[in-house]
Amino acid sequence: MATLQAKRTELTLKLAHNPDARALYIESTDADNRLHSDLYAEINFPLSDFRPLLKNQLYWCDVLLLNIYSKSCRTYSSPMGASRVAVNVGSKEFQELDSTYSLDFEYKTAENADAYFDLLLFANNGPLGTSHYKMRLEGLALKGNTSFVHLSYSYGYSMWANLAMQTYLSTLGRGKVGFTDLGNATEPSYITGSRGVLERNTMRYFLAIEAYLASQTLAPAEQFEGRLAHWFVATQAYPRQLNDLDLSSYLSIKRRENRRMVNSNR
16 A cells, blocks of 8 residues: 555656646556556546455456457356456457457455555466466545556566567557657657557556446446447547547447357356
8 A cells, every 4th residue: 555655656747747638657668578567547436436346356357348359258266266257358350259368367356445455367378478467456545536546467478479479560560559658859759569569458458447437327237338338438538549449340349249248157
């Protein structure tokens, strides 16, 4: 808790002068065969709104499926009693699950208090030579029913994973950027390459968490569609980074994926 409070103080100026007019800051590193990103933001939700995500891994499927690259999600308990979240990932288009990759996360709430929480999702193995995935979500209660949150996302990569990334960056990922401004004096000059890929995905997950929180005020039957609409609108604030699909395509794909997921879990 003290570490997150100190980080908020350290980022005071950067949070106040964010180009998109919201208190949000993202940074990333690529070192020792590991990609790592950190996103910090002040959001207009009280810490109590996070409680479902902290108490039951089931609700993480509501979050993760919003990402265009998430194709399905299920939760279960391992034979040793660990809570787990298994998500299939693939392309932005609709795919049959046998052509996707699986990430099997262990879910653990490290701390859950009135003024602070710390939640972890981690997976030892990933697709295409990646490994040791870790998603961490921290929250700190602020005045006025607002919160300061920290979302980190990281994974390790092998030589083969790096080759696959370079192939992507030279083809489908060519020209795409992340969120770190490299400091061009006249106009933003955003990070590219593997760090840009990671920053975009971290932002997608953050916006998915916000969409989940916003949907909790809706009637249960309206929450899924509410999450989709909220997530898509939020991504449109970042057209250079997150303009991947038009609204009609996004809704059509996610509705099909959700129907498949619901039917497979019955």
